[in-house]
Amino acid sequence: MLDLNFDLSHHKILPTLAVESLTGCAGELLVILENVDKLLPYMVVKRFPFAQSSNDNGFCDIALVEGSVSQKHDIEKLIQLRANCRWLVAVGNCALYGCVQKCNNANIKALDEKVYGSFQNTEALPSKPIEAYVKVDVKLSGCPINATQLLSTIASLLKDNFPNITHKPVCLECKLKENPCILIENNEPCLGPITAAGCGALCPSFASPCYGCWGPCEGARVDAMANILTKKGYDLEEILSRINTFGQNIKIV
Ligand code: SF4
Numbered sequence: 001m002l003d004l005n006f007d008l009s010h011h012k013i014l015p016t017l018a019v020e021s022l023t024g025c026a027g028e029l030l031v032i033l034e035n036v037d038k039l040l041p042y043m044v045v046k047r048f049p050f051a052q053s054s055n056d057n058g059f060c061d062i063a064l065v066e067g068s069v070s071q072k073h074d075i076e077k078l079i080q081l082r083a084n085c086r087w088l089v090a091v092g093n094c095a096l097y098g099c100v101q102k103c104n105n106a107n108i109k110a111l112d113e114k115v116y117g118s119f120q121n122t123e124a125l126p127s128k129p130i131e132a133y134v135k136v137d138v139k140l141s142g143c144p145i146n147a148t149q150l151l152s153t154i155a156s157l158l159k160d161n162f163p164n165i166t167h168k169p170v171c172l173e174c175k176l177k178e179n180p181c182i183l184i185e186n187n188e189p190c191l192g193p194i195t196a197a198g199c200g201a202l203c204p205s206f207a208s209p210c211y212g213c214w215g216p217c218e219g220a221r222v223d224a225m226a227n228i229l230t231k232k233g234y235d236l237e238e239i240l241s242r243i244n245t246f247g248q249n250i251k252i253v
């Protein structure tokens with residue numbers, strides 16, 4: 001249960017928060033924006049360019065970073081932020097895996113030509129997770145992230161505790177909800193067995209197959225998953241495309 005009752009007596013001033021975005025759709029920013037009022041009694045928001053016009057680049061206690069690195073200025077922003085925060089929390093699958101803009105590891109030049117008709121040299125870099133450039137203290141997956149998990153992570157860090165984030169499969173949450181299994185019963189291509197829980201088994205709860213938006217679970221048996229789905233008549237290339245949509249680079253030999 002979320003505990004936001006802090007004893008902040010050891011802080012002379014309130015702890016500080018920065019929220020920064022690299023390349024992404026701003027989905028995590030919206031989740032943070034919708035919940036930032038719950039943090040305001042306990043923290044000062046020093047930087048949140050998406051939501052406020054006055055921003056401070058100085059040191060902060062917690063930096064939340066969404067988006068992947070796909071431009072040179074993303075790298076510069078990220079390195080500056082890392083140097084100026086105590087805890088850096090990567091929020092969302094773009095920050096963790098490179099996500100959809102990684103385009104299943106497509107060639108940047110080919111993408112540039114496809115989008116603009118001819119090569120325009122947009123100087124885009126291959127989309128990479130932020131951990132490729134800086135140390136990350138906490139990783140919150142999701143597309144978008146779960147608000148309760150975000151708030152409990154911040155609550156833990158404010159108490160100088162490291163958050164306990166598990167990556168059990170979606171099937172666990174699905175079974176706790178007593179949903180019928182649409183993979184077994186309806187032959188739907190549900191990726192719940194290899195996807196990290198946290199969303200509350202949202203899609204299978206509405207009889208839609210999980211498409212893996214929370215990234216891989218602990219010890220994901222992708223080969224076994226692919227085996228099951230090919231036996232059910234799904235094409236291996238299509239399965240891998242689904243699994244890799246959110247930035248994985250899984251190959252099955
Ligand atoms: S429906 Fe999907 S998430 Fe639910 S138990 Fe079956 S495979 Fe797992």
Ligand code: SF4
Nearest residue numbers: 199203210211213214
């Ligand atoms: S069930 Fe799967 S695809 Fe749906 S929200 Fe959860 S992790 Fe994402």
